[in-house]
Amino acid sequence: MTDRLPGFSTLAVHAGAQPDPTTGARATPIYQTTSFVFNDADHAASLFGLQAFGNIYTRIGNPTNAVLEERVAALEGGTAGLAVASGHAAQLVVLQQLMKPGDEVIAARKLYGGSINQFTHAFKAFGWNVAWADPDEVSTFEQAVTPHTKAIFIESIANPAGSITDIEAIAAVARKAGVPLIVDNTLASPYLIKPIDHGADIVVHSATKFLGGHGNSLGGIIVDAGTFDWSKDNKYPMLSEPRPEYHGIRIQETFGNFAFAIACRVLGLRDLGPALSPFNAFMILTGIETLPLRMQKHCDNAKAVAEFLSGHPAVSAVNYAGLPSDRYNNLQRKYAPKGAGAVFTFSLKGGYDAGVNLVSNLKLFSHLANVGDTRSLVIHPASTTHSQLDDAAKVKSGAAPDVVRLSIGIEDKEDLIADLDQALRA
Amino acid sequence: MNHDAYDDNYIRSILNSVKSIAMVGASPVNVRPSYFAFKYLAQRGYDMIPVNPGHVGKTLMGKPFVASLADIGRPIDMIDIFRNSSHIMPVVEEALKLSPLPKVIWMQLGARDDAAAEKAEAAGLKVVMNRCPKIEYGRLSSEISWMGVNSRTLSAKRAPIPTQGMRLSLNRTSFGGGQTAASDRAAKNKTETS
Ligand SMILES: Cc1ncc(COP(=O)(O)O)c(C=O)c1O
Numbered sequence: 001m002t003d004r005l006p007g008f009s010t011l012a013v014h015a016g017a018q019p020d021p022t023t024g025a026r027a028t029p030i031y032q033t034t035s036f037v038f039n040d041a042d043h044a045a046s047l048f049g050l051q052a053f054g055n056i057y058t059r060i061g062n063p064t065n066a067v068l069e070e071r072v073a074a075l076e077g078g079t080a081g082l083a084v085a086s087g088h089a090a091q092l093v094v095l096q097q098l099m100k101p102g103d104e105v106i107a108a109r110k111l112y113g114g115s116i117n118q119f120t121h122a123f124k125a126f127g128w129n130v131a132w133a134d135p136d137e138v139s140t141f142e143q144a145v146t147p148h149t150k151a152i153f154i155e156s157i158a159n160p161a162g163s164i165t166d167i168e169a170i171a172a173v174a175r176k177a178g179v180p181l182i183v184d185n186t187l188a189s190p191y192l193i194k195p196i197d198h199g200a201d202i203v204v205h206s207a208t209k210f211l212g213g214h215g216n217s218l219g220g221i222i223v224d225a226g227t228f229d230w231s232k233d234n235k236y237p238m239l240s241e242p243r244p245e246y247h248g249i250r251i252q253e254t255f256g257n258f259a260f261a262i263a264c265r266v267l268g269l270r271d272l273g274p275a276l277s278p279f280n281a282f283m284i285l286t287g288i289e290t291l292p293l294r295m296q297k298h299c300d301n302a303k304a305v306a307e308f309l310s311g312h313p314a315v316s317a318v319n320y321a322g323l324p325s326d327r328y329n330n331l332q333r334k335y336a337p338k339g340a341g342a343v344f345t346f347s348l349k350g351g352y353d354a355g356v357n358l359v360s361n362l363k364l365f366s367h368l369a370n371v372g373d374t375r376s377l378v379i380h381p382a383s384t385t386h387s388q389l390d391d392a393a394k395v396k397s398g399a400a401p402d403v404v405r406l407s408i409g410i411e412d413k414e415d416l417i418a419d420l421d422q423a424l425r426a
Numbered sequence: 427m428n429h430d431a432y433d434d435n436y437i438r439s440i441l442n443s444v445k446s447i448a449m450v451g452a453s454p455v456n457v458r459p460s461y462f463a464f465k466y467l468a469q470r471g472y473d474m475i476p477v478n479p480g481h482v483g484k485t486l487m488g489k490p491f492v493a494s495l496a497d498i499g500r501p502i503d504m505i506d507i508f509r510n511s512s513h514i515m516p517v518v519e520e521a522l523k524l525s526p527l528p529k530v531i532w533m534q535l536g537a538r539d540d541a542a543a544e545k546a547e548a549a550g551l552k553v554v555m556n557r558c559p560k561i562e563y564g565r566l567s568s569e570i571s572w573m574g575v576n577s578r579t580l581s582a583k584r585a586p587i588p589t590q591g592m593r594l595s596l597n598r599t600s601f602g603g604g605q606t607a608a609s610d611r612a613a614k615n616k617t618e619t620s
Contacts, residue, residue: 004601005601006580006599006601010580011580014580014582015576015580016571016577018568018580018581018582018583018584018585019582019583019584019585020584020585021584021585021586021587022587024584039590046465049456049457050462051456051461051462051465051466052465052466052469053564053569053570053572053573054572055572061572061573061574063572065574066571066572066573066574067571069574070571070574070575070576070577073574073575073576074576074578074601077608078576078608078609079575079576079609080573080574080575080576081574081576082574083574196608197608225608225609225612226608226609226612227608227609227611227612228612229612229616246457247456247457248457249457253459253535253536254459254462255561256535256536256558256561257609257612257613258573258575258576261573261574261575262573265573265574
């Protein structure tokens with residue numbers, strides 16, 4: 001029995017999975033079933049009462065999904081994971097454990113446009129208020145803290161501009177405020193950044209992106225770092241107080257350092273319902289097996305493309321943290337030394353119209369609203385993902401009208417550069 | 427002995443070697459963590475004895491409650507203490523009067539008393555603090571993986587199908603605790619500041 005830490009690639013292939021108990025199948029089977037039989041009435045009661053490990057109903061848990069959950073928890077260095085239907089579902093389920101009407105979450109202004117919408121409109125309708133802060137000015141997070149603050153939410157690498165967030169500095173603000181730091185690690189993946197090592201208490205993913213990696217399945221993951229003490233005051237009753245839905249169980253007292261993941265499952269997923277299909281879990285798991293290989297290729301290609309664009313006469317600016325001249329280059333060297341990710345933006349001298357033309361002239365890049373695919377993708381955020389923001393908010397979130405966003409795939413970089421070159425000349 | 431983070435081999439050797447466990451503070455109320463742990467450990471084949479003076483005359487999973495460790499009247503391998511940190515020392519002192527001595531003192535999740543641990547270790551006992559034996563057994567056997575918990579173990583062997591009373595293999599490859607360093611660190615900081 002060895003007692004050494006397996007490397008990232010070993011965990012990406014093995015963590016959470018083992019040959020199937022009944023058939024010996026080596027690949028994780030797709031347990032495409034809604035429900036699981038009980039051995040007897042006592043077994044059923046134990047499962048419903050959270051007293052036994054096991055499966056009841058796929059909205060609450062599923063063996064295929066469980067492999068994915070443990071795999072991502074292991075890759076992130078957390079205590080437990082929970083798979084849900086999408087990245088947005090992960091954000092919803094996480095905040096439901098923390099927020100009551102009138103509570104506040106402080107969120108980085110640089111977020112995926114869909115998340116800005118979710119926080120601004122959908123969450124607002126629940127009475128969950130958001131205070132926006134500037135991830136480039138940590139003091140704005142400090143200033144936003146009030147007695148109603150329940151959490152801080154940031155992206156490790158921010159969509160769309162690929163800017164790198166100073167996670168440790170913001171984690172210090174969260175610690176001082178006594179609230180958990182939630183990090184959306186979608187664009188970095190744990191291959192590039194492990195937010196828990198930098199002070200995150202909860203990590204969320206849109207597994208739709210690099211984890212799945214092939215643009216074929218939606219999914220979301222929540223990872224519990226096991227670092228936050230939910231019972232030190234009465235701020236988080238979902239975790240610290242007796243739960244009437246479970247005859248008075250206290251979640252943290254019972255589940256210790258993976259209590260948050262359990263709360264998300266048995267109070268969030270069970271009652272809100274955004275379960276992940278086991279088929280999608282299987283697709284995402286298969287994707288994760290090659291995450292380290294793909295992610296490195298994504299980064300290496302992205303750097304080559306960013307270098308090409310920054311020397312191009314039609315381009316006015318390239319925002320890629322992997323370029324030595326970039327304002328985020330120091331943070332990239334600290335947090336993501338293996339690479340700056342594959343999603344970044346650049347601006348065209350020809351402004352909005354040149355952006356629209358570029359998108360239509362590209363032959364290899366797909367024009368669509370996703371990132372983190374094997375294929376290279378392009379989009380004009382101002383008219384799509386970020387279109388619901390006003391112009392000032394667009395600029396603040398890194399999606400000004402002349403900006404084009406790329407998500408660089410794992411094709412041959414020479415072909416990507418040639419395609420961009422012909423489209424910029426056309 | 428470092429009680430901030432345990433080597434998996436240490437926990438594994440305890441759970442593989444003990445057969446009888448007296449649970450001090452066991453509750454017959456089926457939403458209490460002690461009830462969960464008692465039931466699970468009984469299902470995994472441990473010889474469980476509930477100890478709680480408030481419930482003498484009742485049974486837990488068919489096992490009669492006893493008032494104190496001294497009332498058990500036979501050798502016990504491990505004492506699992508389901509009491510707050512402030513109530514640990516008297517239980518350890520009582521355990522150290524048993525003959526033969528138990529081999530292990532286990533303090534539940536949230537419970538830690540370093541002085542009591544030192545006393546037990548000086549008498550040759552192994553000590554685990556602030557852990558749940560159910561969670562550790564579930565983790566090392568990977569049975570807890572059903573709940574998406576990071577078992578911090580790997581295995582390329584076929585998983586067992588757990589049945590009533592079945593002991594599971596705990597002999598999987600461990601990560602050596604490194605992967606939840608963040609959570610262990612947080613627990614350590616908490617004990618230092620409280
Ligand atoms: C950084 C980030 N977070 C969250 C999401 C939302 O994820 P999903 O589309 O899986 O709900 C996205 C999707 O684009 C994203 O890029």
